[in-house]
Amino acid sequence: MRDDRVMTAGVALLAWYDRAARVLPWRVSPGDRALGVRPDPYRVWLSEVMLQQTTVAAVQGYFHRFTTRWPDVAALAAAADAEVMAEWAGLGYYARARNLLACARAVVADHGGQFPSRREALQALPGIGPYTAAAIAAIAHDAAEVVVDGNVERVMARLFAHPEPMPAAKPALIGLAAQFTPRLRPGDHAQAVMDLGATICTPRNPTCPDCPLAEFCAACAMGLQAELPRKLAKPEKPIRQGVVWIARRADGAWLLEQRPERGLLGGMLGWPGTGWDGSDAAPPLDADWQAAGEVRHTFTHFHLTLTVLHAETPQNATPDRGCFLGANAFRPADLPTLMRKAHAAIGHS
DNA sequence: GAAGCGTGGTG
DNA sequence: TCACCAAGCTT
Numbered sequence: 001m002r003d004d005r006v007m008t009a010g011v012a013l014l015a016w017y018d019r020a021a022r023v024l025p026w027r028v029s030p031g032d033r034a035l036g037v038r039p040d041p042y043r044v045w046l047s048e049v050m051l052q053q054t055t056v057a058a059v060q061g062y063f064h065r066f067t068t069r070w071p072d073v074a075a076l077a078a079a080a081d082a083e084v085m086a087e088w089a090g091l092g093y094y095a096r097a098r099n100l101l102a103c104a105r106a107v108v109a110d111h112g113g114q115f116p117s118r119r120e121a122l123q124a125l126p127g128i129g130p131y132t133a134a135a136i137a138a139i140a141h142d143a144a145e146v147v148v149d150g151n152v153e154r155v156m157a158r159l160f161a162h163p164e165p166m167p168a169a170k171p172a173l174i175g176l177a178a179q180f181t182p183r184l185r186p187g188d189h190a191q192a193v194m195d196l197g198a199t200i201c202t203p204r205n206p207t208c209p210d211c212p213l214a215e216f217c218a219a220c221a222m223g224l225q226a227e228l229p230r231k232l233a234k235p236e237k238p239i240r241q242g243v244v245w246i247a248r249r250a251d252g253a254w255l256l257e258q259r260p261e262r263g264l265l266g267g268m269l270g271w272p273g274t275g276w277d278g279s280d281a282a283p284p285l286d287a288d289w290q291a292a293g294e295v296r297h298t299f300t301h302f303h304l305t306l307t308v309l310h311a312e313t314p315q316n317a318t319p320d321r322g323c324f325l326g327a328n329a330f331r332p333a334d335l336p337t338l339m340r341k342a343h344a345a346i347g348h349s
Numbered sequence: 350g351a352a353g354c355g356t357g358g359t360g
Numbered sequence: 361t362c363a364c365c366a367a368g369c370t371t
Contacts, residue, residue, distance in 0.1 A: 058356070058358085092354085265355085300353070300355065
């Protein structure tokens with residue numbers, strides 16, 4: 001596409017954004033942005049981290065609870081690890097929560113409590129990679145950064161009918177995104193592409209008749225919009241098995257343990273159990289273990305079938321693993337979803 | 350560079 | 361039902 005045509009397409013996209021921008025709690029509307037209002041970098045950062053590989057619908061409630069409880073980066077930096085992990089429970093990719101805290105503390109300790117404004121400094125912080133650094137710089141500071149996420153890749157692949165499959169196409173798509181990013185309003189431009197990708201130029205069944213870029217789009221002209229970007233087939237997910245032991249003491253306390261910092265569900269609370277790779281383990285204490293059900297759960301790269309065993313234990317029980325957590329202190333909502341499912345499988349409160 | 354890392358929605 | 365997918369980062 002000719003340069004002036006690309007520029008015209010960018011203008012059309014911003015015009016569409018000015019009337020169709022989604023209203024989101026971490027955003028400044030394009031109208032307010034034009035008046036010089038800028039979003040709070042803390043809220044932009046928090047939203048961007050939560051939105052990594054996660055839908056807006058899933059993030060909304062978490063964002064509201066986090067910002068209510070910890071309204072600024074200093075408050076979050078001062079929070080206890082377990083409180084933040086519990087608040088993140090259910091959102092997934094728990095390394096994000098650990099990095100979130102590490103980042104907040106680094107901003108307080110090394111940056112005087114102010115988020116850096118430059119992309120390079122942002123990207124040096126925990127949990128902030130190339131995308132998130134560019135997004136914060138562009139959205140919070142209107143820096144002329146090229147913001148490339150899955151939406152941008154998809155829109156670029158279609159707009160320019162780039163046939164190369166992902167992820168090999170990434171460098172070329174970054175180049176196209178750089179060509180497409182305007183010098184004026186780069187923050188609004190980035191958010192406009194996100195909105196377009198989320199509402200019109202969707203992965204499946206894009207609604208080209210509603211698209212402000214339709215007349216510029218090479219894929220749409222060729223009817224290829226649903227085929228792009230091409231992706232290589234993913235390997236099949238193996239099925240793994242495991243067991244969890246859910247013990248309830250006479251006083252109502254639950255036997256839980258904190259999982260190792262690294263790895264799956266790292267740092268989260270969970271029920272003592274076996275590994276999920278065929279490795280064996282002994283129950284955390286001797287008891288009359290009863291089969292309570294089976295839970296099926298799918299992670300990013302495998303399916304899991306979890307056998308849930310349950311036992312009532314005497315008040316003086318001394319487990320080999322984990323700690324009893326009082327009935328008042330235990331909330332299923334503090335557990336990752338898999339562990340909530342296991343708790344639900346035993347069928348009482 | 351590839352693998353590991355969650356979950357809920359959807360077609 | 362089930363495979364695919366979402367505003368990626370880390371190792």
